[in-house]
Amino acid sequence: MNAQPIGAVSGDLLYLNGVNKTFDGFKAINNLSLTLAKGEMRAVIGPNGAGKSTMMDIITGKTKPDTGQVVFGASTDLTKMDEPAIAKLGIGRKFQKPTTFENHTVWDNLLLALAGDRSPWFTLRARKQKSEEEKIAELLETIRLTDHRHRRAANLSHGQKQWLEIGMLLAQDPELLLVDEPVAGMTDAETEQTAHLLRDINRTRSVVVVEHDMTFVRALGVKVTVLHEGSVLSEGTLDHVSADPKVIDVYLGR
Numbered sequence: 543m544n545a546q547p548i549g550a551v552s553g554d555l556l557y558l559n560g561v562n563k564t565f566d567g568f569k570a571i572n573n574l575s576l577t578l579a580k581g582e583m584r585a586v587i588g589p590n591g592a593g594k595s596t597m598m599d600i601i602t603g604k605t606k607p608d609t610g611q612v613v614f615g616a617s618t619d620l621t622k623m624d625e626p627a628i629a630k631l632g633i634g635r636k637f638q639k640p641t642t643f644e645n646h647t648v649w650d651n652l653l654l655a656l657a658g659d660r661s662p663w664f665t666l667r668a669r670k671q672k673s674e675e676e677k678i679a680e681l682l683e684t685i686r687l688t689d690h691r692h693r694r695a696a697n698l699s700h701g702q703k704q705w706l707e708i709g710m711l712l713a714q715d716p717e718l719l720l721v722d723e724p725v726a727g728m729t730d731a732e733t734e735q736t737a738h739l740l741r742d743i744n745r746t747r748s749v750v751v752v753e754h755d756m757t758f759v760r761a762l763g764v765k766v767t768v769l770h771e772g773s774v775l776s777e778g779t780l781d782h783v784s785a786d787p788k789v790i791d792v793y794l795g796r
C-alpha cells in the first residue's frame with residue numbers, strides 16, 4: 543500500500559484516494575476519493591447505506607480501510623494511526639446521540655471537556671493563553687448556551703444538548719470537526735440555529751457534516767458531496783447536485 547500523499551496539494555486538509563472497505567463480502571466503501579480544503583466545510587449526503595458513517599469511521603480510525611490513502615494535513619497517514627492518536631491530532635467527531643454528563647451543569651460539562659486537556663490552552667505557555675473562564679465563556683457564546691450555563695445538561699432540550707456536545711468537542715480544539723446528522727430530532731428553529739452555529743465554527747475550523755435534512759444543507763450553503771454505494775456520485779453546490787439526474791434517480795427523486 544502506498545502511504546505517500548501523491549495527489550494531495552498544499553491547501554488540502556484531508557485527502558482520501560481510492561479507499562475501499564468490504565464487510566463480509568459487502569463493499570461498503572468502493573474506490574472512494576474525496577478532498578477537503580483547509581478551512582472548508584463540506585456537507586455529505588446520500589441514501590441509507592451509502593457509506594457515510596463508514597467514511598467517517600475510516601477518517602477517525604474506528605474502521606481501517608482495506609486499501610487506499612487517507613491523509614491528513616501535508617502527509618499524515620491516518621490509516622497507520624489508532625482512534626486516540628487521530629483525535630489527538632485534531633480530528634473531533636460528534637456522533638448523533640449526545641453524550642453529555644447529564645447531572646452536571648452546562649458550565650461544568652465544558653470545564654470537564656477542557657480538563658480533558660488535549661488542547662494547548664493549559665500547556666506551559668498558559669500565561670499567554672486564555673483563562674479557563676474566558677475559554678468557557680467563549681464556547682458558551684459559540685454554542686448559544688450562555689443563558690443556560692447553570693442548567694443541568696439533563697434539563698436542556700435535545701437541540702441544546704447537541705450544541706453542548708459540539709462545545710465539548712470544541713474544547714479539545716480540533717482542526718477538523720466531523721458531525722453526524724446534527725439536526726435529527728431538532729425543531730425547525732434549532733435546525734436553523736445549528737446551521738448558523740456550524741458556520742460560525744467554520745470560520746476557524748474545517749467541518750464535514752453528514753445530514754439528510756435538505757433545508758439544513760441549504761442553510762449551510764457549502765459544497766455538497768453525494769455518496770452512493772460507497773463512492774462519490776456527484777459533487778458541487780446543492781443546486782448542482784439536486785439537478786444531477788444520477789442524484790435524482792438514487793436519492794432526491796424518491
Ligand SMILES: Nc1ncnc2c1ncn2[C@@H]1O[C@H](COP(=O)(O)OP(=O)(O)OP(=O)(O)O)[C@@H](O)[C@H]1O
Nearest residue numbers: 565566569570588589590591592593594595596597
Ligand atoms: N461493521 C459493519 N459490519 C458489517 N456491515 C457494515 C458495518 N458497518 C457498515 N456496514 C454496512 O455498510 C453499508 C454502509 O453503511 P453506512 O452506515 O456507512 O451507511 P450510511 O450512508 O451512513 O447510512 P445511514 O444514512 O443509514 O446512516 C451498509 O450496508 C451497512 O450495513
